[in-house]
Structure formats: C-alpha cells, structure tokens
Amino acid sequence: MFSSNCFITDQEIAWCPGCGNFAILEVLQETLAELELSPHQVLLCSGIGQAAKIPHYVRVNGFNGLHGRALPPAVGARIANSSLKVIVQSGDGDTYGEGGNHFLHTIRRNPDIAHFVHNNQVYGLTKGQASPTSDPGMKTKVQAAGVILSPFNPLSLALTLGAGFVARGFSGEKEHLKQLMKAALSFPGYALVDILQPCVSFNKLNTFAWYKKRVEILKNHEPTDIEAAQRLARKWGEKIPIGIFYEVPTPTFESQIPALQGKWGKEPLAYRHFDPNTLAHLQEEFM
Ligand SMILES: Cc1ncc(C[n+]2csc(CCOP(=O)(O)OP(=O)(O)O)c2C)c(N)n1
Ligand code: SF4
Numbered sequence: 001m002f003s004s005n006c007f008i009t010d011q012e013i014a015w016c017p018g019c020g021n022f023a024i025l026e027v028l029q030e031t032l033a034e035l036e037l038s039p040h041q042v043l044l045c046s047g048i049g050q051a052a053k054i055p056h057y058v059r060v061n062g063f064n065g066l067h068g069r070a071l072p073p074a075v076g077a078r079i080a081n082s083s084l085k086v087i088v089q090s091g092d093g094d095t096y097g098e099g100g101n102h103f104l105h106t107i108r109r110n111p112d113i114a115h116f117v118h119n120n121q122v123y124g125l126t127k128g129q130a131s132p133t134s135d136p137g138m139k140t141k142v143q144a145a146g147v148i149l150s151p152f153n154p155l156s157l158a159l160t161l162g163a164g165f166v167a168r169g170f171s172g173e174k175e176h177l178k179q180l181m182k183a184a185l186s187f188p189g190y191a192l193v194d195i196l197q198p199c200v201s202f203n204k205l206n207t208f209a210w211y212k213k214r215v216e217i218l219k220n221h222e223p224t225d226i227e228a229a230q231r232l233a234r235k236w237g238e239k240i241p242i243g244i245f246y247e248v249p250t251p252t253f254e255s256q257i258p259a260l261q262g263k264w265g266k267e268p269l270a271y272r273h274f275d276p277n278t279l280a281h282l283q284e285e286f287m
Contacts, residue, residue, distance in 0.1 A: 001040055004029040011056045018210070020171035020197035021050060025057055028089075031181040033062070036051040043084045045074040047099060049125045051093040051118035051197070068098025071106045071115070075253070080109050081270040082254055085185060086112070092119040092194075093131040096152050100132070103154075105208050107190055109253040114184040116193045117154065118171075120199035121206050128202025138205045155233035158192050159226065159246055163189035166229065168213045171198065172208060173242065183244060189252045196240070211240070213249055218243030228262040 007029040014023050032042060035165070042060035046052035048067035055062030065073050070088045078086045095103055095117045106115075123129045123142065129142045132152035139146050160165045165187040169177040177195065184191035196215065198208040216239050221228060229246035254260050260269070 004033040018200040047094040051091040063194040071102040093123040096132040111253040118197040169195040214240040223247040
C-alpha cells in the first residue's frame with residue numbers, strides 16, 4: 001500500500017511561498033495514495049504554466065505538452081492504454097484560453113479522464129496578465145485600466161456541452177477538494193474539477209481571504225438536476241458554491257471505438273502484439 005510520500009519527487013518546487021498550488025499538489029498526492037493507485041498506473045498530463053509544472057512534482061508517469069495542448073495527448077494516451085488513470089492538470093489560461101478548442105471537443109468526446117484546472121484567474125507564469133476567468137475591473141500591469149471582457153464560465157459551458165461530471169473546488173478546503181478528486185477519478189468519463197487557487201503574487205483581487213469569505217460547500221444539492229447545476233454554475237459574487245454540481249455518466253469515447261471493444265478490447269492497445277503481415281492485404285491494394 002502506498003502513502004502520499006510515495007508520490008513525492010526530488011524536484012525543487014518553483015512556486016512562490018503561499019501559492020495555492022501547494023495545497024492542490026498535496027491533496028493530489030494524498031488522493032492517489034488513498035485510492036491505492038501505484039505510480040505506474042497513473043499518467044499526469046499538463047501544458048505550460050505554473051500549474052502545469054505539476055508532473056515534475058508527482059512521482060507518476062508525466063507528460064508536459066505545449067501551452068494549451070494537454071488534453072489531446074491525454075486522450076491519445078487513454079486510447080492507447082486504457083489501463084492508465086489519466087489526469088490532466090493545468091491553469092485557467094492554459095485550459096480555457098490557449099486550449100479552449102481542445103476543452104470544447106474533449107467534453108464532446110467524453111474520454112475517461114479527470115481534469116483538474118488550477119483557476120487563479122490570471123496568467124501566473126507570465127506575471128499576471130488577465131486570463132479568460134479574470135473578474136471584470138481587475139487591474140493588472142497589462143490591463144492597467146481594469147479588465148473589460150466578460151469572464152468565461154467554464155462550468156456553465158461544460159454543462160451546456162453535456163459534460164457528465166462538473167465540479168468546483170477550492171485549494172483552501174483541502175478535505176473537500178480530496179473528495180472531489182476522488183469522485184472525479186472514479187467517474188467513468190470526462191470529469192472537470194475547476195479549482196479556485198489563489199495566486200499570491202499577481203492576483204491581488206481574488207486573494208485567499210476573498211475566496212475564503214465567499215466559498216460555500218454545497219449541501220442538499222441533487223447532482224442529477226441539470227437546471228439546478230446551471231444555476232449554481234452561474235453563481236459568482238458574495239457567495240461562490242463549491243462541490244459536485246452535476247454527475248450523470250454517459251457512454252465514454254473509448255466505449256464507442258470498435259477497436260477497443262469485444263475480442264479486440266481484451267487488452268489495452270499498447271500491450272497488443274503488432275504483426276505487420278496483417279497489413280499485407282492493404283499494402284497490396286494501395287501500392
Ligand atoms: C502558444 C503560447 N502562448 C503563450 C505562451 C507564454 N505563456 C507561458 S505560460 C503562460 C501563462 C500560463 O497561465 P495559466 O495557464 O493560467 O497558468 P498559471 O501559470 O497561472 O498556473 C503563457 C501566456 C506560450 N508558452 N505558448
Ligand atoms: S506566480 Fe502565482 S501561481 Fe505562480 S507560483 Fe507564484 S503565486 Fe503561484
């Protein structure tokens with residue numbers, strides 16, 4: 001049996017003291033241990049950014065893609081090796097900005113992966129420019145007169161596109177976040193957990209205290225009620241709900257790929273023996 005220490009690497013952590021990423025990292029390591037997963041069973045994919053450094057700090061299989069490009073390799077890896085627990089972890093800029101298109105189409109595909117977005121409402125690594133989730137009016141060095149765009153609502157959009165698991169967590173509510181991660185990792189399909197994560201260096205508006213005053217753990221919410229989930233997803237201000245907004249499984253991408261079903265699906269693609277002779281008839285036909 002593994003403890004969370006088994007998931008720690010010897011890499012020096014390059015986050016600012018007090019950054020909300022530390023709590024998310026710790027909760028992830030505890031979650032993996034408590035789910036009794038061993039390091040070789042997990043693949044962690046990320047893009048670029050502060051949040052995206054996480055594969056360096058967790059002792060599992062890891063993949064660092066380009067900015068915004070964490071989801072496609074994660075989906076590919078999941079198809080190639082269905083014995084892996086695939087987790088994508090990235091920032092709000094990475095996921096909802098640069099990776100917006102992949103975000104939309106991954107939800108439509110519904111692969112069995114868990115997606116934990118560290119949402120600090122800024123581009124942290126590049127020194128705090130506004131991101132798609134920044135609150136209107138927030139001043140940054142680039143948006144000196146304040147953000148003028150309406151914020152992107154990832155949870156509402158995910159629900160609209162038919163995501164089966166949609167949740168919001170907060171890095172300051174660690175036990176609660178662990179329950180969300182466990183539920184997302186046990187969910188058969190694409191599971192989104194948007195995690196509010198204070199960036200102490202660049203987001204002086206949405207601070208730890210700002211979130212702490214507002215977040216409210218959901219009680220008595222029926223997570224199969226899509227309309228109630230949408231109402232919760234749109235709630236942002238004096239009260240910010242956290243918890244599982246929606247949880248209803250639908251057929252996964254993998255379950256609809258013939259090559260992964262029946263006699264073909266007995267073992268993951270990655271472990272199957274490939275005999276080039278089986279392609280001989282195709283070569284004859286096309287060459
Ligand atoms: C295509 C592309 N555009 C811009 C950059 C520069 N860049 C690197 S990290 C980053 C911001 C990351 O912000 P976010 O995804 O919100 O993550 P955080 O650092 O806040 O965790 C940017 C703009 C890049 N690497 N590639
Ligand atoms: S810049 Fe912000 S997100 Fe990046 S490590 Fe520092 S506090 Fe964390």
